[in-house]
Amino acid sequence: MSRVTARRKTLRISPKGVVRRPDTLAVEEPLEIRTGGRSLAVTMRTPGADIDLIHGFLFSEGVITRAEDIAIARYCAGTDANGQNTYNLLDVQLREPVEVKPRNFLTNSACGLCGKTALDEVRTRIRYPIPTEGLTVETSVLSALPGELRSRQEVFDATGGLHAAGLFTADGTALAVREDVGRHNAVDKVIGWALRENRVPAHDLVLMVSGRASFELVQKAAMAGIPVLGAVSAPSSLAVDLADETGLTLIGFLRGDSMNIYSGTHRVLMDSHGLENSDRNGHSPSRTV
Template sequence: MVRATVRTRVHSFAAAGEVRARADVLAGEEPLEIRLDGEEFAVAMRTPGADVDLVFGLLLAEGVIVAAADIREIDFSTGLAPDGSRDLNVARVRLAPEAGLRAAARTGRNVYTSSACGICGTNAIEGVAKASAHPVPAARPLLAPARILELPELLRAQQPAFERTGGIHGAGLFRCPDPTGAPELLAAAEDVGRHNTVDKALGRALREGLLPLGDCVLQVSSRASYELVQKASMAGVPVLSAVSAPSSAAVELGRQLGLTVIGFNRGRTFNAYTGLERIAAGPA
């Protein structure tokens, strides 16, 4: 079974024609099939590791579960590789009755998540927008600009696989008990899929009974997409901070949901596109 990182052989070429053979490390990527009460629901291309958190987070994002108790059991024992060995790439999930009803209501909207796109395969556009059981709270000063600027480096410290591969995303969930105090790390995750990192981080928080996350900031190492704003809102997270740009749809959804969307947070400056009221001492 492929692990989180995989060693390989690579040849490096220089402009003058020099060629050097050396060892390299790649981020692992494998499919995880998720079945709900015996029915196929999703196939997620992910980096193996924290798969239980991923299942919880993905089902939260899809509106199937709203609390940890909605999942009665997850069984990974039935996944088999072509050679007959166990590969742990099938998750059979047994849901509580109410969650089972929500899953049944999504019949015909099975999901395929690639490393690049977290909502590929949703059969109807109305299936993208989902109502949250953990609404984003009213805006109030949450974190000072200097503290927001610290978040990318705090997240980077939680990315050992990125240090080894240079090809894996990260997400960190930080609680902000005081606008000028140090953010408290609640959960961090790495994955080849940027959406998977968020699912893993939020899934861990859900399993630990921490939702709703109304005093938290979600920092991601990627751009801010519509999908990531949606995922944050499903957990009640009021602030999404990204090191790269947001999309227009992400900003518009942030406005609609009352969620603060921050982009280009790279340690020296950042841009706030919505929800400035949550930035302590920021402009009105």
């Protein structure tokens, strides 16, 4: 299997002086996904959990609805200069024929389109609507999630250059954490895990991501029926619009004991922060938690 880290020479300049030394970097390599021998997409990713990645990717794009829709997923021959298999080409055989146009995916087609068009596309693809009732999460649990996610980023510890996504229960128990150079790949990997573990629709889980919350990540969470998405950084305006549209609880700037709840506040229990005036109808509170 391909390595997830690589060593490269570097010139280190610091107040202590200048020194040449090797540095550990996160590996970034292309993964070509084929269906029935036909090229479907190429994504740049960090090798590892590729089977989860393709399950999550195909599910998020509406190609499959359950893990059983994939009959076989296997690496095809492909070698590097040393004659070693690169494991950078996966061929997927679907149990039922599906008309799939290469690279004609929502996450690409949404770029450059108006917000309403993008939101309409997601609405037509969602198979597992997020229920209004059900999962609730305490703010103390949410505050702990970034640290729980970070503590499981083994490759980030070595490289400092990877995103992460994790699926957690309402009490903060980590079920799956994946790392990747791409935020969307990390999310696809954990959603693919959930699909393979028969945890989709994931109405009882919280998705935590290490970066910002883009439209694409909200879309993937909504597709899997995940009711709560937390991010350590900011959401985009269209991400908030989509969260409102799908009924998803979107939390940004989740750092320490503070957070911004942009939609779906009714799922967040203000256990220790004293936000008595939060709107139970799901509108954002007037101040940062």
